[in-house]
Amino acid sequence: xDAEFWTTMTLTFKLALITTIxxxxxxxxxxxxxxxxxxxxxxxxxxxxxxxxxLPPTVxxxxxxVAFSSEHAFGKFCEEVLGFRLSFTFEGLVLGSVIFSLxxxxxxxxxxxxxxxxxxxxxxxxxxxxxxxxxxxxLLPNIKPSLLTGIVxxxxxxxxxxxxxxxxxxxxxxxxxxxxxxIYDEVEALNYATAHNYALxxxxxxxFILLLVYLVNRSFMHKV
Amino acid sequence: xxxxxxxxxxxxxSGELSLVDIAYNQIHLxxxxxxxxxxxxxxxxxxxxxxxFKESEVAIxxxxxxxxxxxxxxxxxxEKIVVGDLLxxxxxxxxDDTIVSIISRRACDAMKLKVGDHVTALIKANEMTLMEYx
Amino acid sequence: xxELSVKKRLLSAEGxxxxxxxxxxxxxxxxxxxxxxxxxxxxILRMIAGLETPDSGHIIxxxxxxxxxxxxxxxxxxxxPIGFVFQDYALFPNMSVKENLRFALQKGDNPxxxxxxxxxxxxxxxxxxxxxxxxGGQQQRVAMARALVRRPRLLLLDEPLSALDHAMRHKLQDxxxxxxxxxxxxxxxxSHDPSEIFRLCGRLYHLEQGCIKKAGTPSEIFVxxxxxxxxxxxxxxxxxxxxxxxxLLTVAIGTQVVKVMATEREREGLTIGSPIQIVSKAFHxxxxxxxxxxxxx
Numbered sequence: 249x250d251a252e253f254w255t256t257m258t259l260t261f262k263l264a265l266i267t268t269i270x271x272x273x274x275x276x277x278x279x280x281x282x283x284x285x286x287x288x289x290x291x292x293x294x295x296x297x298x299x300x301x302x303l304p305p306t307v308x309x310x311x312x313x314v315a316f317s318s319e320h321a322f323g324k325f326c327e328e329v330l331g332f333r334l335s336f337t338f339e340g341l342v343l344g345s346v347i348f349s350l351x352x353x354x355x356x357x358x359x360x361x362x363x364x365x366x367x368x369x370x371x372x373x374x375x376x377x378x379x380x381x382x383x384x385x386x387l388l389p390n391i392k393p394s395l396l397t398g399i400v401x402x403x404x405x406x407x408x409x410x411x412x413x414x415x416x417x418x419x420x421x422x423x424x425x426x427x428x429x430x431i432y433d434e435v436e437a438l439n440y441a442t443a444h445n446y447a448l449x450x451x452x453x454x455x456f457i458l459l460l461v462y463l464v465n466r467s468f469m470h471k472v
Numbered sequence: 473x474x475x476x477x478x479x480x481x482x483x484x485x486s487g488e489l490s491l492v493d494i495a496y497n498q499i500h501l502x503x504x505x506x507x508x509x510x511x512x513x514x515x516x517x518x519x520x521x522x523x524x525f526k527e528s529e530v531a532i533x534x535x536x537x538x539x540x541x542x543x544x545x546x547x548x549x550x551e552k553i554v555v556g557d558l559l560x561x562x563x564x565x566x567x568d569d570t571i572v573s574i575i576s577r578r579a580c581d582a583m584k585l586k587v588g589d590h591v592t593a594l595i596k597a598n599e600m601t602l603m604e605y606x
Numbered sequence: 607x608x609e610l611s612v613k614k615r616l617l618s619a620e621g622x623x624x625x626x627x628x629x630x631x632x633x634x635x636x637x638x639x640x641x642x643x644x645x646x647x648x649x650i651l652r653m654i655a656g657l658e659t660p661d662s663g664h665i666i667x668x669x670x671x672x673x674x675x676x677x678x679x680x681x682x683x684x685x686x687p688i689g690f691v692f693q694d695y696a697l698f699p700n701m702s703v704k705e706n707l708r709f710a711l712q713k714g715d716n717p718x719x720x721x722x723x724x725x726x727x728x729x730x731x732x733x734x735x736x737x738x739x740x741x742g743g744q745q746q747r748v749a750m751a752r753a754l755v756r757r758p759r760l761l762l763l764d765e766p767l768s769a770l771d772h773a774m775r776h777k778l779q780d781x782x783x784x785x786x787x788x789x790x791x792x793x794x795x796x797s798h799d800p801s802e803i804f805r806l807c808g809r810l811y812h813l814e815q816g817c818i819k820k821a822g823t824p825s826e827i828f829v830x831x832x833x834x835x836x837x838x839x840x841x842x843x844x845x846x847x848x849x850x851x852x853x854l855l856t857v858a859i860g861t862q863v864v865k866v867m868a869t870e871r872e873r874e875g876l877t878i879g880s881p882i883q884i885v886s887k888a889f890h891x892x893x894x895x896x897x898x899x900x901x902x903x
Contacts, residue, residue, distance in 0.1 A: 370657050371696035373683040375710040376756065385709065389700035473872055506888045527869050528852075556850030572869065574852060598889035 252421055253430075253445060260427040263338070264406040267345040268353075271402050274346070275353035280383055282354070283361035284369075298355075300348040309415025312344050316416060334416075341417045341424050345406045352402045360394025361387055393465040400461045404454055474530065474571045476501075476523045477605060483509050483517060490515075492602060494523055497567050502543045503600035514604035522603040529599040530573035532562060533592045534583050542594040546571065550589045555580060564593055607633055608760070608792065612653055612663035612673075616816065618644055625649060625816035631794065633668075633759075636786050638795040638803045640827075641813035647796040648693075650813075651762050654794070655690050656683035667760065689753030689761040689791070693768060695745045697737035703748050704733040710755035723751040726785075743774040747781070754789065761786075761793040767802065772844075772879075776858065779805050800828050800881040801842040805860070829883050837886035843876055857884065 282294060300308060316323045316334035326334050334340035364387060372382040388395065410428040417424030419433060427446045434443035478496035485491075490509055494501040501523055509515060531542070548566035555561075560580035562573045573593055585591070608631040616623045625646040631637055639647040652658040654665060656672065659680060665673040672681045698706055707720045724733050727747040737745055746766060753761060766782075767775045783806055786793050797803055803810050804824045812820040812827055820827050828840070841859035848854075853873045855866045866884055868876075876882065 365694060365696065367692045367694055367696035368698060370655075370683070371690065371692060371752075372698075372709075373657070374655060374686075374688055374690040375752070376684045376687075376712055377709075378684065386698050386700075390698070473869065504887075504889065528867060554851050559850045559852065561851045574869070598887055601885065601887055 253442065255422050256425055256427055256430045256446070257449065259338075259422065259425065260407055263341055263345060263426060264403045266342050267349055267406045268399055268403045270342070270346050271349060271353040272399065275350070275357055275398060275402075276383075276388070279354045279357035279361060280387070282358050298351050301351050305348065305409065305411025306415055308348055309344070309412040312340075312347070312412065312416045316340050316343075336416070336418045336420060336424060338417075338423055341413060341426075344412050344416045345409065348409060348412050349402045349406050352405045353398045356394045356398040356401065357391065360391030364390055393468045396461055396464055400457055404457055407450065407454070474525050474527060475603075476569055476571070477520060478523055479520045480515065480517050483515065485509055491597070494521060494602075496523065499546060501600065502597045503602055504598040505602060512602075515602055520605040522605050524601040524603055525595050525599050527561070527572045527574045529595055530571065530575075531594040532564075532573050532575055532579075532583070532585070533594055534585065534589060536592050540594065541596075543597045544595040544600065546593040546595075548591065548593065550585060550587050550591060553580065553585060553587060560585075562591075564591065566593065607631065607668060608654070609664070609666040610650075610654070612650075612660035612665065614649065614653065614658070614660045616646060616649060620644065623816045627816075627818065629811065629818065629821070631792060633792055634790050635809060636793045636795070636807050638797055638807040638810040639813055640797060640800070640803055640810050641819075642798065645813040646816040647798075647813055648764055651690075651764050651794060651796050654760075655688055655762055656681055656686050687756060687758050687760070689756065689758040691746075691749050691753050691761070691763045691766045693765045695737075695749035697745055697748055697752070699737055702734045702736055703729055703740070706737070706748060707752050707755055710752050712756060715755075719755055719757070723754055726788075727751045727781075742770050743778060746770065746778060750782075750785065754785070759792060761791045763793065763795045765796055765798070768797075768799075772858075775802070782806055800824070801840065801858075804828065804840045804881070828881065837884075837888060837891070839884045841882055841884060843878055843880045843882055845878065846873060846876065855882075857882065859884070 278297070282290060282297075313335060314320055316326075318324055318327050318333070318335075323334055326332060332339050334343060368386055368390070369382055372386045377385070407426075408428055410432070413424070413426055414429055417426070417429075419425050419429055425433075427450055431443050431446045431450075434440070434446065476496050478494035478501060480492060481495050482493040483490055484493075485508060488506060488508065490505045490507070492503045492505055492515060494503065503523060505512065505515065515521065533540075546564070546566045548564040548571070550562055551565045551570065552563040553560060555577055558577055560575055560577045562575065562580065562585060564571050564573065571593055610630070611628045612625070613627075614625045616625055623644075623646065627650060639650055641647055649658060653660050653673070660673060660675065662675040663673070664671060664675065667686075671677065671679045672686055673679060698709065701709060704720065704724065707723060708717065711717060711720065724730055727750065729744060729747060729751075732740060732744060737748065740748065746769075750766070763782075767778050770778065779802055785791075786806070795803070795807060807824060809821070809823055810827055811818045825840075839859045841857040841864075843855055844858050844863065845856035846853055847856075851870065853868045853870070855868050855873070855876070857864055857866055
């Protein structure tokens with residue numbers, strides 16, 4: 249296996265890792281908000297969060313591409329004010345991944361929070377605790393399986409996404425070329441052996457990650 | 473619990489003990505009560521009152537003669553007898569009311585009680601409990 | 607002193623219900639809200655705690671308004687110094703007994719109270735266990751102790767013993783009574799169990815359809831008939847046995863279990879768990895002194 253193969257694999261997992269970390273910071277507060285709010289806007293926010301689940305990746309990718317382009321206000325703002333380009337760059341790929349993997353982080357955490365008895369939050373309130381303290385000391389420690397599910401599914405989904413990445417990242421080796429696209433490429437070029445290498449590694453890693461989730465969650469269940 | 477409606481005709485007190493006279497139809501009943509009358513506002517002369525007594529505290533006499541200390545005597549007819557191995561439940565018709573007595577089966581047999589017999593129910597004054605009428 | 611004057615429209619399965627309540631509760635009282643489920647008992651407790659907001663009215667505790675719809679005051683639950691014991695106990699599953707209690711400490715509180723309360727509830731040996739490893743009765747004690755860590759002046763109990771079996775319920779009722787005596791807390795209990803209220807509360811409100819139907823002492827509310835007699839007990843039927851034409855009732859009165867004879871008519875309508883009143887003439891009991899040996903038993 250050549251250097252390019254490893255560059256692609258590293259890039260793939262780097263992208264997934266960064267996306268997952270960013271989503272953890274966005275997903276927890278967002279899920280907490282959605283699980284506890286009585287706001288009229290809740291359905292709208294929930295819809296926006298869930299859109300990437302049903303929208304064809306190419307549609308999402310197309311709009312992101314348009315938004316990222318330097319002719320568009322958002323892309324222009326990033327380029328001129330923040331100083332980085334989004335279209336066909338790694339940064340753009342991270343941003344795109346954060347958006348399309350958002351529901352995979354938010355949904356498990358939100359449902360974990362909603363399934364906890366309401367009285368836990370209320371009891372902590374009656375003990376004079378703030379919302380933040382309640383989240384970190386009472387709620388999150390009791391939804392570890394949901395957190396783990398969110399993290400792993402987000403990671404695995406980011407590793408596997410194809411459509412959006414192709415639209416906004418293109419296929420630049422070492423910059424935006426991730427494994428799923430590389431497989432497509434190699435097959436196009438009839439390099440079945442290389443495609444096999446990518447596919448097998450993705451297959452194996454995905455399998456073991458999911459296996460780990462189920463094993464760990466089972467031990468959580470037994471402990472409680 | 474047997475329950476008869478009467479009205480209070482007199483209260484005689486001595487310290488913490490009171491003896492309450494109750495008129496029930498033409499019959500004169502008496503009940504002992506602890507405490508001074510003013511502790512029991514529901515028990516005052518002229519008031520209607522429920523007189524309660526437990527079935528197991530009702531004795532039965534047939535062809536009764538001589539004198540006896542029991543102050544409460546209710547004459548009536550036996551309406552029903554239910555016998556068990558040890559106990560007998562005798563239902564009496566006293567005027568329009570029904571009272572029940574639970575006595576031993578042996579006594580019931582020895583006295584040859586049967587439906588229609590004319591008997592007297594006897595209850596000690598300290599077994600009579602008074603309850604507010606409403 | 608708590609001044610309560612609240613209104614709230616409740617939506618339930620049977621339609622909507624107007625909850626209306628106006629009363630004052632004195633310092634140190636142990637009172638109960640009694641009634642069928644859906645009568646609004648728990649909602650009242652939750653409004654006092656700030657977990658639910660009345661549509662209008664005011665809740666004033668020792669002169670401090672916790673809620674006032676006209677002045678737009680609504681203290682959040684965390685700002686109301688209340689001990690609240692939930693029906694499901696709401697123990698934090700990720701924390702041990704001790705950690706559950708410690709979590710209730712506020713900044714600057716003396717942590718010695720945690721040790722003291724663990725001692726009071728008799729769970730020293732289990733202090734490092736997680737709630738899931740405790741029995742129902744033990745969990746209830748932890749919930750009770752946790753509610754007392756903040757040294758609240760007001761204790762709210764939402765059907766706190768309803769999930770427990772009969773014997774444990776009795777035991778914990780005694781403990782509740784002791785805690786009330788020891789800390790002198792104003793305590794409000796929500797319950798649908800008359801014998802529990804009899805044992806614990808000095809006063810109760812009988813709620814029906816969101817309104818106070820009756821208020822008074824437990825004997826005023828539950829004992830309809832006025833009988834002039836000296837021996838009067840309220841108990842709970844534990845067993846009913848038939849012997850020929852009479853019945854023997856096994857009745858729990860306080861911590862004692864006694865047998866009482868009942869006739870067919872007296873037994874009618876009684877089932878296991880029925881609260882009953884037992885009255886006897888003062889002339890009946892046979893009295894004998896208790897020697898030291900007897901007391902030991």
